[in-house]
Amino acid sequence: MTSRPSPTTTREGGPSGRSNTRIGVVTFPGTLDDKDSLRAVRLAGAEPVSLWHRDKDLHQVDAVILAGGFSYGDYLRAGAISRFSPVMETVIEQAKAGMPVLGICNGFQVLTEAHLLPGAMLRNDHLHFICRDQKLRVENAETAWTSDYSAGQEISVPLKNMDGRYVADERVLDELEAEGRVAFRYLDKNPNGSLRDIAGITNAAGNVVGLMPHPEHAVEPLTGTGRTDGLGFFTSIIKKLVNA
Amino acid sequence: MSLDTVKHAAETPDVAQPWKELGLKEDEYARIREILGRRPTGAELAMYSVMWSEHCSYKSSKVHLKQFGEKAPANDAMLVGIGENAGVVDVGQGYAVTFKVESHNHPSYIEPYQGAATGVGGIVRDILAMGARPVAVVDPLRFGAADHPDTKRVLPGVVAGIGGYGNCLGLPNIGGEVVFDACYQGNPLVNAGCIGVMKHEDIHLAKASGPGNKVILYGARTGGDGIGGVSVLASETFESTGPAKRPAVQVGDPFQEKLLIECTLEIFKEKLVAGIQDLGGAGLSCATSELASAGSGGMRVELDTVPLRDSSLSPEEILMSESQERMCAIVEPHHVERFLEICEKWDVIATVIGEVTEGSQLEIFWHGEQIVEVPPRSVAHEGPTYHRPFARPSWQDALQADDAGKLARPANGAELREQVLKLIASPNQASKSWITDQYDRFVQGNTVLAMPEDAGMVRIDEESNLGVAMATDGNGRYAKLDPYTGAQLALAESYRNVAASGAKPLAISDCLNFGSPEDPDVMWQFAEATRGLADGCLELGTPVTGGNVSLYNQTGETAIHPTPVVAVLGVIDDVTRRTPVAFAEEGQLLYLLGDTREEFGGSAWSEVVHGHLGGMPPKVDLGREKLLGEILISASRDGMIDAAHDLSDGGLIQAVTESCLRGGKGARLVVPDGLDAFTFLFSESAGRAVVSVPRSEELRFNDMCGARGLPVARIGVVDGEEIEIQGEFSIPLSELRTAHEATIPALLA
Numbered sequence: 001m002t003s004r005p006s007p008t009t010t011r012e013g014g015p016s017g018r019s020n021t022r023i024g025v026v027t028f029p030g031t032l033d034d035k036d037s038l039r040a041v042r043l044a045g046a047e048p049v050s051l052w053h054r055d056k057d058l059h060q061v062d063a064v065i066l067a068g069g070f071s072y073g074d075y076l077r078a079g080a081i082s083r084f085s086p087v088m089e090t091v092i093e094q095a096k097a098g099m100p101v102l103g104i105c106n107g108f109q110v111l112t113e114a115h116l117l118p119g120a121m122l123r124n125d126h127l128h129f130i131c132r133d134q135k136l137r138v139e140n141a142e143t144a145w146t147s148d149y150s151a152g153q154e155i156s157v158p159l160k161n162m163d164g165r166y167v168a169d170e171r172v173l174d175e176l177e178a179e180g181r182v183a184f185r186y187l188d189k190n191p192n193g194s195l196r197d198i199a200g201i202t203n204a205a206g207n208v209v210g211l212m213p214h215p216e217h218a219v220e221p222l223t224g225t226g227r228t229d230g231l232g233f234f235t236s237i238i239k240k241l242v243n244a
Numbered sequence: 245m246s247l248d249t250v251k252h253a254a255e256t257p258d259v260a261q262p263w264k265e266l267g268l269k270e271d272e273y274a275r276i277r278e279i280l281g282r283r284p285t286g287a288e289l290a291m292y293s294v295m296w297s298e299h300c301s302y303k304s305s306k307v308h309l310k311q312f313g314e315k316a317p318a319n320d321a322m323l324v325g326i327g328e329n330a331g332v333v334d335v336g337q338g339y340a341v342t343f344k345v346e347s348h349n350h351p352s353y354i355e356p357y358q359g360a361a362t363g364v365g366g367i368v369r370d371i372l373a374m375g376a377r378p379v380a381v382v383d384p385l386r387f388g389a390a391d392h393p394d395t396k397r398v399l400p401g402v403v404a405g406i407g408g409y410g411n412c413l414g415l416p417n418i419g420g421e422v423v424f425d426a427c428y429q430g431n432p433l434v435n436a437g438c439i440g441v442m443k444h445e446d447i448h449l450a451k452a453s454g455p456g457n458k459v460i461l462y463g464a465r466t467g468g469d470g471i472g473g474v475s476v477l478a479s480e481t482f483e484s485t486g487p488a489k490r491p492a493v494q495v496g497d498p499f500q501e502k503l504l505i506e507c508t509l510e511i512f513k514e515k516l517v518a519g520i521q522d523l524g525g526a527g528l529s530c531a532t533s534e535l536a537s538a539g540s541g542g543m544r545v546e547l548d549t550v551p552l553r554d555s556s557l558s559p560e561e562i563l564m565s566e567s568q569e570r571m572c573a574i575v576e577p578h579h580v581e582r583f584l585e586i587c588e589k590w591d592v593i594a595t596v597i598g599e600v601t602e603g604s605q606l607e608i609f610w611h612g613e614q615i616v617e618v619p620p621r622s623v624a625h626e627g628p629t630y631h632r633p634f635a636r637p638s639w640q641d642a643l644q645a646d647d648a649g650k651l652a653r654p655a656n657g658a659e660l661r662e663q664v665l666k667l668i669a670s671p672n673q674a675s676k677s678w679i680t681d682q683y684d685r686f687v688q689g690n691t692v693l694a695m696p697e698d699a700g701m702v703r704i705d706e707e708s709n710l711g712v713a714m715a716t717d718g719n720g721r722y723a724k725l726d727p728y729t730g731a732q733l734a735l736a737e738s739y740r741n742v743a744a745s746g747a748k749p750l751a752i753s754d755c756l757n758f759g760s761p762e763d764p765d766v767m768w769q770f771a772e773a774t775r776g777l778a779d780g781c782l783e784l785g786t787p788v789t790g791g792n793v794s795l796y797n798q799t800g801e802t803a804i805h806p807t808p809v810v811a812v813l814g815v816i817d818d819v820t821r822r823t824p825v826a827f828a829e830e831g832q833l834l835y836l837l838g839d840t841r842e843e844f845g846g847s848a849w850s851e852v853v854h855g856h857l858g859g860m861p862p863k864v865d866l867g868r869e870k871l872l873g874e875i876l877i878s879a880s881r882d883g884m885i886d887a888a889h890d891l892s893d894g895g896l897i898q899a900v901t902e903s904c905l906r907g908g909k910g911a912r913l914v915v916p917d918g919l920d921a922f923t924f925l926f927s928e929s930a931g932r933a934v935v936s937v938p939r940s941e942e943l944r945f946n947d948m949c950g951a952r953g954l955p956v957a958r959i960g961v962v963d964g965e966e967i968e969i970q971g972e973f974s975i976p977l978s979e980l981r982t983a984h985e986a987t988i989p990a991l992l993a
Contacts, residue, residue, distance in 0.1 A: 029591060030499050032414030036689040039706075068687075070412045073499025126993075129407045129682045158686045162411070217686045222820060223703070224686050 021046040021241045023234075024061035026091070026107075028053040028082045032069030033104065033216060040216040041065070044234030046241075053085040062241045063100040063144070064091055066107025068160075068214060078121060078163045079109030088114060100144040100207045100237055105161055108200065108210030117201055117210045118176070119168030124161070125193025133225040134159035134213050135187040136199050140180050143206040144240050148232040155229035157218040159191055164212040166194035166201075176201055184211050247559075248286040250614045257283050266293035272628055279622045287608065287615040290560040291623055294526040295533060298795055301627030304761035305793045308771055311778035312788035319787045321750050324374070324447060331789020332374060332447055333751045335815040337710050340444050342374045345384070345437035345716065345755040345811045347794035351494070352434035356401025361409035361496040363436040365568050368413060368501065369522035372508055373571065375448030376440025379688065380702050381410055383420035383436055384716040384755070384809045388429030390671035390991050395424070398432050399679075399992060406436070407682040412498035413505065416691045417683035418700025420716055421809075424671045427720065430799030435755045435792075437811050439714055441704045446512060451519040452539035452574040455602045459532070459545060460580070462587050462594035463504045463523075463570035467553035470494035470527070470566025500569040500592075507590035508571060516583045519574035529563045529623070531572040532598075536606045536620035539574075543620070545598035545608045559610045574600060634767035644725060646858025648844035653922050660921060661973035663853055665983050667926070668901050670852040673894045674987035675905075692819045696902065698890050699745035703819045711819035715741035715812055718757075719893060720805030721846040722861035727769040728776035731808045732864045735780045736930050737892045738812040743873035744888040744933055746823040746880030747814030752781060754791035754810050759803020761795045769806035770795075777808060783866040786812065823880045825889040826907035827900075827936050827962045832886060834911060834960045836896065837872060837949070838932030842923050848894040849926040868931040868954075875954050876933060884945040887936035897925040897967075899934050904967055905981055912968045913960035921972050924959075936962060 023046045025037045038048035049061050053071075058064065072081035082088065088110070095101045095116050103111035111117045124130060135156050138149040149155070168176070173196055176182050184200035192212075200211025215230025217223070224230075246252070253259075261283065263273040268289075276284050276292050284292060298304060316322075323340055324332035332342045348363025364381060371378045383406050388395045410417055420437070452459070511517060519539065521531045528550070536543040547559050557565070575583050580596065587594035601607070606623070608616035654660045667673055675696065685694040692711060693701035699715040717737040723730025735752065742749045754777060759766040781788055797804045816822060827834070844850050845859030879885040887907070889899040904911050915924045937945050949956045968974035 030412070030502055032412075032502075032687050033689075036687070039689055069414065070499060070502075073412065073497070075499070128404070129411055129684070131681050131684050131686065160411075160684045160686060214686065217689060220689075223689055223691055 021238050022049050022061045023237065024049045024051040024058055024064045026051045026053060026064060026066050026087055028071035028085060030069055030071045030073055031067050033214065034067040037065045037067045037104065037216045040219045040230070040234050043219050044231060044238055046234070046238050051087055053082070053087050056086045056090050058090050058094065063237050066101065066103040066110050068105030068107060071106055071110065074163070078106060079113040082110045083113040092116060095208050098205065098207055100240065102145050102233065103210035104214055104216060105212055108212055109163065111208060111210040116208050117203060118172045119166055121163045122165040122167055123163050124165055129162045130191055131160040132191065134191060136184045136213060137187050139185055140183045140202060143183060143202045143209050145209045145233050145236050146183060147240060148236040154187060156225060156227055157213045157215050157230045158224050159213040161212055164192040164194065166198045168195065179204060183209055247610060247613055247615065250285055250617045253285045254282045259283065261289055263289060267297060268293050272296060280618065285615050287560050287563055288618055290564050291529040291533065291616065294529055294564055295623045296627040300526050300530060302793055303628045304630045304632050304795060305770065306629060307631055308774040311774060315778040315782045316787045317782050317785045319785060322787055322789065323444065331751065333789060333813060335710065335712060335750070337705060337708060338443055339704060339710065340442055340447065341439060341712050341813060342371055342376045343437065343439040343714065343811065343813050344370055344753045344790050345435050345809060346792040347755050347757060348434045348436060349431060349757065349794050349797055352402055353398065353432055356398045357405035357408065358495050360402040360405030360434050362494045362568050363434055364406055364409045365496050365498065365501050366524045367436045367438040368415065369524065369571065371438045371440035372505060373448065373520050373522040374440060375446045375512055376442040377509055378415055378438050378440045378505065379690065379704065380418045380439045380700060381415050381437065382418060382700060382714060382716055382811070384718065385420065386423045386425065386428045386433035386807065388424065388432065389426045390424040392429060394429065396992060402432065402434055403679050403682055409496055409498040411684045413502050414687050416685050416687050416694065416702065418685055418691055418694040418702065419714060420695065422676045422679055425720060425805065427804045431797040431804050433757045433797065433807060435809055437714070437716060437753070439712060439813070448512065448517060448520050452535040452543055452600050454518055454576065455542065455600050456577060457518055457600040458575045458577060458580050458596045459543060459598040459600065460573045460575050460583060460594055461550060461570060461597045462573065462592055464497065464500050464567055465551045465553040465593060466562055466565050467567045468557055468561060468565065471561050471564050494566045494568050496568045503590045503592050504569050504571060507587055507592045510586050511583060514582065516579040517573045517575055521572050523570040523572060525566060527563065527565045527567065533606055533620045533623040535572065535574060537624040539600065541620055542601035542603035543598060543606050544601050547608050548611050549595055549597045551593055551595055559615055632761050632767045633764050634771050635764045636768050637765035643858055644860055648847065648850045648856060648859040649842060651844065651850060651854045651856055657972035660925065661975060664897050664925065665975065667848060667852050667894055668898060668980065669983040669987050670848070671987055671991065673848055673898055675985045676988060677985070678988045678993060692822050693745055693824065696906065697745065697825055698741040699747065699814070701745055701747065701816065701819060701822055709818045709820055711816045713742050713745045713747035713814040713816060716809055717741065718807050718809035719846070720807040721851070721857055723773060723808060724805040724857065725846050725859065725861045727772035727806045729861050729864055730806065731773040731776035732780040732866065733861060733930060734808050734810040735777060735784065736864055736866065736869045737890065738810045739784060739786065739869055739873060740890040740933065742812045742814035743876045744823060744890045746821055746877060747816040748877055749786055749812045749814045749873060751789045752786050752810055752812050753789055754808060756791065756793045757797055757804065757807040757809065758795055759798035763803065766803050773806055773808045780866055784870060821881050823885060823888045825887060825903050827887050827903045827909050827911060828907035829886055829936065829938070830909060830962055832936045832938055832962045833942055833958060834913065834962065835935050835937055836916070836932065836957045836959045837875065837935060837954060838868065839929060839955055840919055840923060840927050840932065841929045843927050843929045847926065847928045848898070862928050862930045865931055871952060871954055872931055872933060875949060875952060878948065879935065879945060884941040884948070885935040885937055889934050891932040891934060893928060895926045895928050896934060900967060901980055901984065904977060905984060909962050910964035910966045910977055911960055912963050912970065914970045916957040916959055921969060925969070
């Protein structure tokens with residue numbers, strides 16, 4: 001995928017310099033962390049583009065982020081309704097063709113509902129919403145979204161969800177482990193009962209990544225938990241797209 | 245029975261009406277007849293009964309509340325004052341901030357989850373109705389004894405409700421309080437606050453003017469929830485063909501509210517509304533009468549066009565329904581099409597239900613027949629006013645004479661150590677993170693400070709780093725001992741918390757939680773507290789921008805402690821200069837600012853160690869609070885301090901423990917000359933803070949305090965892995981952490 005010239009670059013680039021990379025962030029009804037993802041994209045140096053759930057057109061973006069929140073109120077199941085929205089038709093098609101897609105929290109739930117990633121998220125084992133600073137280990141630093149990290153690197157990013165317990169059957173879990181597709185694992189304390197401490201996974205091609213914690217809330221020393229450990233997701237994808 | 249139309253009412257003056265069951269007094273009913281020149285229709289009676297209720301009319305409290313206006317300090321920052329949905333304050337750079345705290349006490353006791361959830365929803369719509377984007381919420385909460393079985397029913401439900409609703413709205417929860425006291429056992433206090441931000445030119449007022457303008461109801465369909473006493477009327481006036489018993493507590497749908505917020509903001513952005521009002525207590529009755537009353541007066545509503553969830557609802561029920569997630573807008577005819585388009589984009593149902601008229605009456609029709617014809621002001625603004633009798637309670641003197649100074653004090657270092665651990669592990673002083681971790685404090689990516697910091701702080705402009713801070717405080721124990729002083733202490737603490745974060749306090753909102761106004765003891769507490777608050781605000785220069793009164797918080801004859809909760813809003817020009825509470829840098833010097841006296845009345849120590857409540861609360865010196873605030877703000881701006889923590893309940897040792905645990909560093913403290921270790925650690929004297937000063941700034945900081953006449957004492961240094969009080973005792977951080985953090989999960993998880 002090549003980057004395209006953009007008519008309106010919103011601001012000077014961030015750490016990785018100016019870039020014409022366009023990264024879309026989808027807003028479903030009930031999406032909450034879309035502005036945060038747009039900000040993270042901007043701070044990393046790419047051009048953020050808002051995508052609307054009813055619009056199939058991806059507006060020439062090079063990658064898509066499905067942001068956190070409670071799309072469609074999490075009614076039925078988290079992500080179950082969003083998965084059928086018009087924008088997702090194109091996202092699913094493009095993801096299968098290799099376009100990088102990152103699903104954060106509710107976005108991860110949408111990706112599993114769309115069968116772009118295996119498994120599902122159940123209610124946290126303690127049955128409460130939990131908001132905390134979460135330590136993770138980056139297990140796979142070769143995906144489109146993690147190349148700026150090193151394998152085994154420990155990072156801290158905010159976690160905040162109600163339905164964050166990752167489950168899949170044993171065969172799938174074994175397969176994910178064997179293929180190095182467990183992208184992130186919870187450290188110190190498993191916050192929700194996720195099987196094998198899995199916090200995030202990738203597809204076999206490495207272009208589709210989903211995780212429950214929120215890297216977009218760890219991009220400025222001033223906000224979130226005061227760390228910038230999450231910025232690597234956004235700089236990784238920009239480098240990947242610029243060098244493609 | 246046929247419809248009770250205006251015509252029918254005029255022809256049948258002698259029909260017996262259930263005014264008493266609706267909570268109206270005989271003279272109030274007589275007054276309604278006088279205003280209308282006939283008996284009211286069923287629909288009119290329903291409207292008056294809810295709008296003249298204590299909750300909507302402030303009939304017992306308003307003679308006292310008017311002091312907030314009369315004694316308001318001259319303040320250029322006030323753009324909109326009391327009377328609107330929420331006051332509006334100028335925070336500079338073209339921005340204005342609106343904020344308010346409200347109560348949802350009674351519903352939360354009956355149904356903790358929905359009661360608390362809809363409390364959040366209501367305050368957020370209030371802020372939205374001013375034209376502001378809601379940017380943060382706070383929740384001051386009070387429950388019965390922490391180990392009481394019913395607390396385990398109420399608290400988890402309330403917390404889950406706040407989280408379940410607030411987390412779905414995408415608003416960070418940045419502060420509040422959690423307090424336990426047996427006096428709240430049958431009357432938990434669930435207060436909810438919200439901050440909203442807008443540009444000056446975007447302020448919207450609740451007013452319907454311009455004949456021909458359309459009245460648009462948008463948001464959720466209207467259902468039978470939240471209809472309190474009106475079901476009495478429905479069942480008496482009509483044959484009970486519909487569902488009989490309605491839940492009195494409303495049921496919330498945060499997803500709908502999120503859509504309503506985004507939809508409304510887009511409507512504001514295109515400047516499509518002439519007036520707007522949220523639907524909260526008293527539903528459409530309130531919205532239509534208030535909008536019409538604030539405008540030229542005339543409005544015509546076709547009630548049968550209101551979209552319903554339940555087609556069997558009577559017109560009275562539709563008027564009274566408190567179904568959540570609804571707003572009412574006044575829109576010029578040429579904007580209606582675009583307005584409806586935006587609603588469609590967000591999947592929000594919108595219906596033109598009426599229009600502003602040339603007349604002066606609020607007229608409501610049901611399938612072409614008129615069921616309401618009232619002067620809207622008489623419903624919305626001319627309710628009854630009571631001068632309730634009040635008198636200093638007979639027991640007040642004895643309570644104040646029961647001095648906490650006579651309580652046995654720890655005799656040596658070992659006893660001090662034991663009492664410190666007991667204090668910081670007590671439910672009121674223990675860490676509340678088990679609760680606050682159920683709220684999303686990060687969403688929107690602008691949260692600079694959140695609990696357990698002294699104040700919550702959000703950035704409102706990413707270019708300039710302009711931010712606002714808010715703290716909420718109240719201490720029912722102090723207010724019980726002396727309501728005047730107790731209200732001022734709540735104000736002082738909240739003011740101090742905002743200043744400690746580095747922000748300049750600008751204005752306040754309050755939530756006044758009291759017992760029954762029909763009890764002269766309670767009414768005296770209320771009169772004293774409002775007088776104290778009004779005097780205090782005048783002295784501090786922080787006007788009251790609005791607030792809420794919750795009365796009848798009592799079980800049988802026993803009222804709650806008088807509990808005025810004060811929310812102070814502050815502004816900070818550059819949020820990167822904020823001051824956190826954490827002691828994070830080894831070697832920095834700890835300074836105690838202010839005077840420490842032997843003040844233990846109402847203190848956490850007297851409660852935890854002796855189960856005692858008596859004597860006088862700490863003295864208030866608002867001049868000193870102002871000076872302390874100025875020092876804290878200057879020191880923050882000029883980089884003279886790296887951490888600050890206000891001193892309040894639990895005293896110095898509570899503050900130092902919290903700051904050490906937050907920063908993961910220990911402290912070595914020395915008792916200053918002239919103080920004994922016990923008073924040093926546990927006194928709750930007001931007007932104090934502890935700060936962490938880099939060694940390079942020590943001289944400059946001391947010079948500033950000296951020049952401005954603020955007493956300061958160097959009390960120690962940030963160091964090591966324990967808190968040591970030299971010559972007395974030491975406690976490892978790990979032991980402190982376990983004591984401080986294990987209590988709440990053990991009681992509630």
